[in-house]
Amino acid sequence: MSVKIRLNTASATHVVLAKVGNPQREEPLETSKEVFPISDEDQPSLTAIFLKPFKNLMAHRFTHHSSLDQHEMNTCVKAIFETKDGLYQRGVEIAKRLYSKSNHPNIKAGDLCIAHIKEAQVEGEFVQGLCILKSESVVPFLSISTKDGDLQISTEQGINPDKIDKGCLILDYWSKKGYYVLTFDRSGSDSRFWVRDFLGVEAVPDAAFLTNAYTKMAVEFLEEEKPADDTPPWDTCNAARGALEYFEEREKFDLQEFEEEVLKTPEAKTKFQEHRARLEEEQGQPLETSFEISKKDVTKAKKRINAVLKLDTGVEIHVKSTLSTENEPVLERGYDDNKGMKYIKVFFNKDLSANPA
Numbered sequence: 001m002s003v004k005i006r007l008n009t010a011s012a013t014h015v016v017l018a019k020v021g022n023p024q025r026e027e028p029l030e031t032s033k034e035v036f037p038i039s040d041e042d043q044p045s046l047t048a049i050f051l052k053p054f055k056n057l058m059a060h061r062f063t064h065h066s067s068l069d070q071h072e073m074n075t076c077v078k079a080i081f082e083t084k085d086g087l088y089q090r091g092v093e094i095a096k097r098l099y100s101k102s103n104h105p106n107i108k109a110g111d112l113c114i115a116h117i118k119e120a121q122v123e124g125e126f127v128q129g130l131c132i133l134k135s136e137s138v139v140p141f142l143s144i145s146t147k148d149g150d151l152q153i154s155t156e157q158g159i160n161p162d163k164i165d166k167g168c169l170i171l172d173y174w175s176k177k178g179y180y181v182l183t184f185d186r187s188g189s190d191s192r193f194w195v196r197d198f199l200g201v202e203a204v205p206d207a208a209f210l211t212n213a214y215t216k217m218a219v220e221f222l223e224e225e226k227p228a229d230d231t232p233p234w235d236t237c238n239a240a241r242g243a244l245e246y247f248e249e250r251e252k253f254d255l256q257e258f259e260e261e262v263l264k265t266p267e268a269k270t271k272f273q274e275h276r277a278r279l280e281e282e283q284g285q286p287l288e289t290s291f292e293i294s295k296k297d298v299t300k301a302k303k304r305i306n307a308v309l310k311l312d313t314g315v316e317i318h319v320k321s322t323l324s325t326e327n328e329p330v331l332e333r334g335y336d337d338n339k340g341m342k343y344i345k346v347f348f349n350k351d352l353s354a355n356p357a
Contacts, residue, residue, distance in 0.1 A: 002208060002294075003059065003180065005171070006121035012038050012047045012131065016091030018112040020134070022102050027109050029099040035088045038115075049161040050115050050131045054169045054182045058209050060201040061178030068178055072097055073200055077130055077179060080116065081172045087116055094132065101198045110136035110166075111159060120171055122180065127172040134166040134194075135159045136187070166194050168201075192282070202285050211294040213279065213287060214253060215301035218243040218262070221275045237319055240305045247298045255289035309344075317344065 014035045021027025038046055062074040069075070076090040076097075091114040098112065117129035138157040145152060168183040181201050185194045195201060203209045219240045243262050247253065259269045280286050309317040319331075332345040 002206065003173070004121075004123055005180075005182075007051045007054065009126070010047065010051060010117050010120040010129065011043055012050050012115045013043075013118050014038060014087055015046075015113055015115040016088055016095070018092075018095035018098075018114070019109070020095060020099050020102060020112050021109040022105075022107055023099060024103045024105055025109075029095060031092050031095050035091075046115075047117075050113070050117070050133065051169070052161070053133075053164060053167050053184055057182040057184060058212065059204040059206065060181040060183055060195070060199075061174060061204055062181065062200055063178055063202040064200065068176075071178075071200055073198075074178060077170050078175070080130055081128055081175075087114075098134070098198055101193065104193065107193060108136040108165075110134045111138075117169070122171055122173040125173075129172065130170045132168050132170075133164050135163075136165040137163065139163075168199055196284055203283060205285070205288055205291075207292045207294040208297050210253070210288060210291045211247065211297040212301070213283075214258075215244060215247060215298060216304075217272075217275060217279055218258075219301065219305060221272050224275075237305055241302070244298060244302055244305070247293050247301075248295075251293060253291050253293050317346075 014037050016035055017032040019028075019030040021029060062068060062071050062077075064071040064074070073094070076093050079086045080090045094114055095112055102109075111134070113131070113133045115131040115133075117131050119126045120129045121127070137160075139160045140155050141158055143154050143156050145154070163186075165187055166185045168181055171180045171182075173180040178201070181199070183195060183199060183201060187194075222239045222243060246258055246262050259272065263269050263272055276287065309319065311317075330347045332347070333342065334345065335342050
């Protein structure tokens with residue numbers, strides 16, 4: 001089920017701050033001594049910074065093998081939503097939880113912001129939220145100020161709002177099902193730490209998530225299974241596009257039908273099942289084998305199909321998925337006996353990169 005979220009009416013009200021080190025490196029945890037109220041002057045800019053990363057993200061929810069009442073993050077969030085005065089105490093508990101989970105050598109220290117959000121909209125209803133952001137790097141920036149009647153310039157270190165490493169937005173919706181959680185982790189390598197170890201969330205298996213998972217899995221599988229010979233990369237593009245046609249032409253996905261019509265051979269089916277099992281292990285949850293297809297997410301998947309051919313002469317050829325829709329081939333491979341080199345011939349009607357006369 002798709003849930004409509006609007007954040008343009010939301011605003012940040014208060015924030016708890018922390019510096020979270022890595023206990024394995026004997027780095028400390030520091031927390032603010034009180035809740036920091038956000039002034040009316042700072043509210044628009046800080047709200048925009050806090051909520052900007054949460055566009056077009058998949059829905060998640062807290063999960064526990066026994067009961068959500070035993071889920072530490074779910075308990076903290078519930079207390080904050082139910083008690084306005086609970087932000088500081090529970091915010092510190094959240095910071096301590098993150099610190100205790102940061103004991104892997106690859107996990108970086110960082111600055112943590114835990115902000116209360118008011119008047120976000122979910123399905124037309126105003127709800128409160130909790131925004132948790134972690135920045136693991138600082139960048140230098142210039143500051144020009146006035147001193148003793150003259151201008152001066154200096155450098156300071158600060159957080160780049162566009163490069164916040166990790167974050168989640170927990171909305172007071174689906175409270176009995178683990179809340180509605182949006183999360184991101186730009187580091188990639190240790191995303192399991194943030195999503196599963198710290199937050200303890202799983203993806204909501206709705207049409208958007210399942211369509212995205214299976215289209216991504218199909219494209220990655222076909223790319224991995226491409227022949228090791230001199231087969232051009234645009235052939236792999238065409239194969240991936242062919243797999244996505246299954247999703248375009250149907251309203252409902254059926255795994256058995258997909259395997260029969262797209263994968264066809266027993267060897268391909270077996271390898272795809274192994275690929276699916278690995279993804280389920282990474283996600284920490286099984287994938288449903290039948291679901292309604294989200295056409296919007298099929299369109300997104302098509303845009304991600306690209307091939308890059310890197311040549312030893314320093315030339316790179318980027319091939320978009322739209323190449324496969326051409327009626328006549330526009331790329332031709334061959335071998336030049338005189339030069340003793342391979343070549344690629346490109347046919348086109350107009351150079352779109354040229355400046356107009």
